[in-house]
Amino acid sequence: MSRRRASILRRLAAAGLTLLTVSCGYTLVGRGSSLPESIKVVQFTTLENRTPQVELEQRFSAAINRELVSRGRFKVQAGADGANAVLAGTVLAFNLYPVAFDAQGRATDYQVQVTANVSLKTLPDDKPLWENPAFTFRDNYQFSATTASYTDLINDAIDRVADRFAQSLVTSLLEGF
Helix, strand or coil, X not given: CCHHHHHHHHHHHHHHHHHHHHHCCCXXXXXXXXXXXXXXXXXXXXXXXXXXXXXXXXXXXXXXHHHHHHCCCCEEECCCCCCCEEEEEEEEXXXXXXXXXXXXXXXXXXXXXXXXXXXXXXXXXXXXXXXEEEEEEEEEEECCCCCCCHHHHHXXXXXXXXXXXHHHHHHHHHHCC
């Protein structure tokens, strides 16, 4: 077989594979959506906080709002007027576990675990589109302050994981996981 013919066959095979993946609905993780196209405006207000962590709900809610808007598909607003769906949730737990220690026995690596009850429902009929009563997010991070208080550690953990929590939640919501 000539080089030219082999090159043409490779290009045709690549084009066919590309068409096949596009036609089957394949999308990159975090960029697809299983939600109806009719959902254009989402009502979202601050999450409810059932943890002892002060302002956790505000930081997580701001991160979720930013993530929804960054996807470019939705307008997000606080009121129900003109909204097609409502996103609501409650942060049920925020836990921080040490997982690695330095030579002095101080924790250096932590695992953060957040559990939330979240739902997306259509408006005005309140039909569930997606819900997870125990959405759980885990992430590890390093904290190296030697004289910081436990409160500083908690606040640092909240700030560090808020965006990743929001990315994980919005991806699960949009892709129907």
